[in-house]
Amino acid sequence: MLFLGNQPFLGLIASVAAIGLLIYVISTINWQALRRRPGTHHFFAGAVLIVTGLWLMHAGIKPGLHFHILGVTGMTLLMGWRLAILACGFILTGVYLLGKVSLEDLGVSLLFGCALPVFITWQFYLQVYRRMAHNPFVYILVAGFLNAGITQAAYALILSGWYVHMGLWDLNTVWEDLLRYLPLMMFPEGVVNGMFIAGMVSFHPRWLSTFDQDSYFGQS
Incomplete structure (x- = not known):
């Protein structure tokens, strides 16, 4: 969850852009394909609940300068980028209702x-x-484990640049409270997502939208 500070106009612009993104995502999802796979909604709801719990368990003191397991790599590999963004919308709604992020x-x-x-x-x-x-x-190891760690690092670096550029936090504060702990967070991010992907490949590979069994297992 990000911190805007006292910048209501910027918050309004971001909200309009976010609503536009959600409308685009919802309008371009292949709903017919999802209806043909009735178990899909169970995975979607399960991902929302689990990642919501991960986002509620964050470490940090100052607003916006905290770490939590993102979990977006597992969701994106499971359901594709559109459904992953939609799931994040539900997750943020839950986090907001629990009072952990402001409107x-x-x-x-x-x-x-x-x-x-998700894009990274x-x-x-x-x-x-x-x-x-x-x-x-x-x-599992590259698209899952390594991907998740790099995503966490890129997210933290971009977030830090955002805070410094907008004058919300100075560079020293961002370094002391966020960036110097980044290597410690990349590994657990990779482990959590990598273990999830490994489990799905082992037991439910057909539910991974990005895993082509014919290609990866050489099936005809």
Whole structure:
């Protein structure tokens, strides 16, 4: 969850952009395909509940300068970037109802705290799929574990740049309260997402929208 400070106009712009993004996502989701797979809503609801719990368990003192397991890599590899962003919308709604994020910060939290990590994860996955061997271990370790750690690092760096550029926190504060702890957070982010992906590949590979069994397991 991001912190805007006392900037209501910026919050309004972010909210309008976030609503526009959600409208686009909802209008371009292949709902017919989801209806043909009746168990999909269970995975979607489960992901929302689990990641909501992860986001509520954050560490930090100053507003906006805290760490939590993002979990977006697992969601994106499971359901694709559109449904992952939609799931993040539900997650943020739950976090807001529990009083952990203000109404003014919802828009910027969706854009920078949700859509941005999802986009980073998705682009990293596409590069892995196009450039590396189609092997289950590559999928789990690189597209899952490494992808999640890099996504956490990129998110924290962009977030830090945002705070410094907007004058919300100075560079020394951002370093002392956020960036110097980044290596400690990249590993658990990778482990949580990597273990989830490993479990799905092992027991429910057909539910992973980004995992092509014909390609990765050589099935005909």
